[in-house]
Amino acid sequence: MAQTLYVLNGPNLNLLGTREPEKYGRATLADVEKLVRAKAKEFGWGVEFRQSNREGELVDWIQEAGAKEAVGVVINPAGYTTTSVAILDAILAVKIPVVEIHITNIHARESFRHDSYISKGARAVICGFGADSYALAVAGLAALARARSR
Numbered sequence: 001m002a003q004t005l006y007v008l009n010g011p012n013l014n015l016l017g018t019r020e021p022e023k024y025g026r027a028t029l030a031d032v033e034k035l036v037r038a039k040a041k042e043f044g045w046g047v048e049f050r051q052s053n054r055e056g057e058l059v060d061w062i063q064e065a066g067a068k069e070a071v072g073v074v075i076n077p078a079g080y081t082t083t084s085v086a087i088l089d090a091i092l093a094v095k096i097p098v099v100e101i102h103i104t105n106i107h108a109r110e111s112f113r114h115d116s117y118i119s120k121g122a123r124a125v126i127c128g129f130g131a132d133s134y135a136l137a138v139a140g141l142a143a144l145a146r147a148r149s150r
């Protein structure tokens with residue numbers, strides 16, 4: 001059975017490509033999904049690609065990924081990055097690797113975006129590569145999986 005990667009997107013990312021293109025680029029979330037599926041296919045992985053504006057739903061999906069022993073989770077927690085102890089706790093409770101990503105370089109932006117709760121539980125963090133941050137996270141997870149199987 002093909003291994004599954006979960007790619008989770010937090011609040012407002014459904015608007016990607018439709019507002020503030022100077023910050024977040026012109027790719028829509030559907031474009032990002034295509035990019036992720038193509039990259040994951042290189043490693044033989046299927047993808048659960050989801051977006052929610054609700055914190056608890058993101059928590060449920062992280063638990064689901066853990067219970068299904070997914071190959072990993074790529075998460076853009078968006079506005080929950082600097083507030084969500086609940087998402088951090090969910091990440092700490094699963095055994096699979098979680099990679100936090102951001103489209104923008106959050107450290108080059110307002111100081112309130114810098115201090116991520118999610119980073120405290122993430123296996124790795126990627127930010128600032130635009131939509132390519134997602135594909136880089138998939139490749140990074142594949143490198144981790146290869147290193148584990150050696």
Ligand code: CA2
Nearest residue numbers: 012013015016019078079102103104113
């Ligand atoms: O750079 C990122 O990926 C962020 O996670 C995006 C979040 C922001 O709060 C983080 O600090 C950094 C914002 C997501 C909102 O997405 C929108 C996309 C297009 C238009 C409006 C909002």
